[in-house]
Amino acid sequence: MDTPTTFPPFAVTAEIDADADESISHYPADKKRSAVLPLLHIIQRNFGFISKDATLWVAEKLGLEPMQVHEVVSFYPGLREHAPGKYHFRVCRTLSCAMAGSAELMDRLCELTGIDRSQSDSHHNPIAVSPCGQWSVEFAECLASCGTGPVCMVNDDFHEEIPADKAQELLNQYKA
Amino acid sequence: MSDIQYLPGKEPHPCEYRMIFKNIDRAGWDPSIDCYLNDGGYEQLKKAIKMEPQAITNEVKASGLRGRGGAGFPTGVKWGFIPPNNTKPVYLICNCDESEPGTFKDRYIVHQDPHQLLEGMIISCFAVGAHTAYIYMREEFPEAATIMEKAIEEARAKNLVGNDVLGSGFDLEIYIHRGAGAYICGEETGLIESLEGKRPYPRIKPPYFPAALGLYMAPTIVNNVESLCHVKHIIEMGGGGYAQLGVARNTGTRILCVSGDVQKPGYYEVEVGKITMGELLNDVCGGPKEGRTFKACIPGGSSAKILRCDESFTIGQGDAEQSLSFFDIPMDFDTIAACGSMAGSGGVIVIDDSRKISWILNNLNSFYAHESCGQCTPCREGSMWMKKISDRIVGGHATPDDIQTLEDVAYQIDGRTVCAFGEASSWPVEAIISKFRDELTAETSEDNDDLSEEAKIQLQFISQ
Numbered sequence: 115m116d117t118p119t120t121f122p123p124f125a126v127t128a129e130i131d132a133d134a135d136e137s138i139s140h141y142p143a144d145k146k147r148s149a150v151l152p153l154l155h156i157i158q159r160n161f162g163f164i165s166k167d168a169t170l171w172v173a174e175k176l177g178l179e180p181m182q183v184h185e186v187v188s189f190y191p192g193l194r195e196h197a198p199g200k201y202h203f204r205v206c207r208t209l210s211c212a213m214a215g216s217a218e219l220m221d222r223l224c225e226l227t228g229i230d231r232s233q234s235d236s237h238h239n240p241i242a243v244s245p246c247g248q249w250s251v252e253f254a255e256c257l258a259s260c261g262t263g264p265v266c267m268v269n270d271d272f273h274e275e276i277p278a279d280k281a282q283e284l285l286n287q288y289k290a
Numbered sequence: 291m292s293d294i295q296y297l298p299g300k301e302p303h304p305c306e307y308r309m310i311f312k313n314i315d316r317a318g319w320d321p322s323i324d325c326y327l328n329d330g331g332y333e334q335l336k337k338a339i340k341m342e343p344q345a346i347t348n349e350v351k352a353s354g355l356r357g358r359g360g361a362g363f364p365t366g367v368k369w370g371f372i373p374p375n376n377t378k379p380v381y382l383i384c385n386c387d388e389s390e391p392g393t394f395k396d397r398y399i400v401h402q403d404p405h406q407l408l409e410g411m412i413i414s415c416f417a418v419g420a421h422t423a424y425i426y427m428r429e430e431f432p433e434a435a436t437i438m439e440k441a442i443e444e445a446r447a448k449n450l451v452g453n454d455v456l457g458s459g460f461d462l463e464i465y466i467h468r469g470a471g472a473y474i475c476g477e478e479t480g481l482i483e484s485l486e487g488k489r490p491y492p493r494i495k496p497p498y499f500p501a502a503l504g505l506y507m508a509p510t511i512v513n514n515v516e517s518l519c520h521v522k523h524i525i526e527m528g529g530g531g532y533a534q535l536g537v538a539r540n541t542g543t544r545i546l547c548v549s550g551d552v553q554k555p556g557y558y559e560v561e562v563g564k565i566t567m568g569e570l571l572n573d574v575c576g577g578p579k580e581g582r583t584f585k586a587c588i589p590g591g592s593s594a595k596i597l598r599c600d601e602s603f604t605i606g607q608g609d610a611e612q613s614l615s616f617f618d619i620p621m622d623f624d625t626i627a628a629c630g631s632m633a634g635s636g637g638v639i640v641i642d643d644s645r646k647i648s649w650i651l652n653n654l655n656s657f658y659a660h661e662s663c664g665q666c667t668p669c670r671e672g673s674m675w676m677k678k679i680s681d682r683i684v685g686g687h688a689t690p691d692d693i694q695t696l697e698d699v700a701y702q703i704d705g706r707t708v709c710a711f712g713e714a715s716s717w718p719v720e721a722i723i724s725k726f727r728d729e730l731t732a733e734t735s736e737d738n739d740d741l742s743e744e745a746k747i748q749l750q751f752i753s754q
């Protein structure tokens with residue numbers, strides 16, 4: 115876990131605080147807990163993952179026990195406790211994409227970026243990062259575009275019809 | 291509608307009836323409110339807001355609309371379950387989790403036609419008396435979240451949401467709430483727990499039917515994106531007019547999403563029940579791939595029981611009894627159910643003779659093992675066991691007994707869990723084994739007899 119990271123360390127800016135307040139206002143005043151996911155998304159977007167300090171801040175902000183925040187962070191596959199690469203690839207693993215060759219796409223992406231997935235598993239350690247810290251990969255479950263597989267996301271961008279032989283082309287769009 | 295042009299290569303098939311997807315891939319179309327208004331948008335809201343809320347619900351009941359999220363429950367009936375002397379706030383939640391494998395329809399609505407969804411939602415909120423609505427959107431739709439947020443702001447600027455909608459005195463706020471990558475958040479009570487900021491552990495029904503005890507224990511209507519869009523068209527056509535589309539008890543149109551081994555996978559909006567499986571797969575989707583034949587089909591999202599393409603089914607009783615081949619099945623809720631599967635979310639996954647059924651089984655088992663929320667033992671443990679056994683089958687390490695063990699595990703999940711995920715994960719296994727037992731058994735060997743330590747322990751827990 116000591117690959118170099120491209121994300122800034124967690125620090126609450128005035129803008130982040132204002133974003134958080136805006137999210138909190140979407141829920142009844144006595145139901146602030148509902149804002150857990152929105153706040154965690156703000157943090158992950160800015161800092162790449164959810165650190166212990168960030169968890170404590172969310173708990174404080176919403177008047178919750180830190181455990182009530184951590185149990186959410188640890189449940190959802192979309193929330194990360196470690197930094198991904200600068201470009202994080204989520205390849206759809208599920209049936210229709212697998213039929214279209216998504217496992218081959220994953221293998222090729224790893225080959226081209228020097229990522230070793232042998233230590234990753236779907237549950238506890240889903241993300242594998244390249245030695246340089248630029249790239250990371252993870253299998254995702256059905257991304258709701260099964261007719262155009264294999265599909266994948268790169269950070270927030272969505273890409274469809276990416277067979278393994280287009281992997282290099284895809285990477286070129288994100289050259290460091 | 292003949293003046294509508296579609297983008298080259300994206301033209302609808304002549305069998306289609308484009309209503310919900312009228313604007314998807316439409317040439318010159320964009321998600322802005324101006325575009326929508328120029329096309330007659332929000333006229334149905336103007337009409338509905340002058341109606342009695344109960345009258346809207348009555349139209350939805352008369353339309354026969356059945357939910358497009360999976361269960362096919364009549365929408366108007368669901369709305370009627372809000373307790374009559376309720377004093378709590380009522381919430382409406384649009385389920386945009388779209389996570390059932392094989393399903394890809396809501397994504398196009400929220401990316402390309404956000405105002406259709408908003409119009410349907412605003413009318414629905416007015417009908418059920420909800421002043422706050424949430425769109426629960428899966429995290430993997432970041433662009434759609436931005437598009438929908440912009441659409442809400444545009445609608446607010448035109449007084450279509452916010453206080454005193456169109457001068458009617460009706461107040462409504464709509465917010466986007468983004469999920470975080472868990473399939474179980476598509477299940478309505480898991481979704482509600484997630485929206486409350488907790489782990490999305492589904493609630494047990496009864497008593498926690500959302501229409502009575504939903505978000506913050508207040509009455510909550512949860513509907514799928516596509517279902518809510520239909521409401522707009524029901525107002526336009528009248529419930530009776532809408533019910534003319536489709537067939538009896540299976541009214542309207544629905545979007546079928548076809549993926550897997552066909553020439554032309556994609557989304558096709560058709561009148562419910564007006565097209566057969568054969569027409570869908572052979573005519574609309576162009577048949578099997580070169581040199582292949584169809585082997586099996588999952589008709590309603592990955593949780594639906596698999597059908598063999600060489601099967602025939604006896605449906606109906608007495609004089610109405612008839613025999614149907616797979617290709618003759620009309621794509622409606624009731625016939626697919628009578629054939630032992632379900633129309634579910636409209637996701638049709640097609641499998642040809644190049645695929646090993648064990649590989650399909652293992653892919654699905656991996657999905658469910660990953661997505662079980664872990665709250666109930668039969669599901670948490672069972673989904674994992676099923677994956678381990680199918681891992682053994684695809685790895686060539688299974689014994690013939692493993693097939694029986696797998697089947698036993700599946701039947702011990704089904705019906706014993708808090709939420710319908712238990713059925714969702716075990717039905718595919720039950721159906722694949724019952725229909726492809728020989729093929730699976732052929733991949734096993736008595737010589738693999740030395741069970742792993744774990745397999746031996748598992749056996750102790752299985753009632754014989």
Ligand SMILES: Cc1cc2nc3c(=O)[nH]c(=O)nc-3n(C[C@H](O)[C@H](O)[C@H](O)COP(=O)(O)O)c2cc1C
Pocket residue numbers: 356357358359360361362363365385386387388389390473474475476477478479512513514515517518709710711714
């Ligand atoms: C495991 C599971 C996953 C589900 N996923 C979805 C989903 O992604 N989208 C959806 O609309 N409904 C999903 N549903 C169905 C919802 O629980 C609910 O019935 C539906 O949103 C109601 O809307 P409708 O009546 O308009 O269909 C799921 C159900 C289960 C049991």
Ligand code: SF4
Pocket residue numbers: 474491492661662663664665666667669670707708709710711712
């Ligand atoms: S059936 Fe599975 S997904 Fe549903 S509540 Fe139980 S453990 Fe969770």
Ligand code: FES
Pocket residue numbers: 206207208209210211212255256257258259260261263265391392393
């Ligand atoms: S299976 Fe990959 S998007 Fe659905």
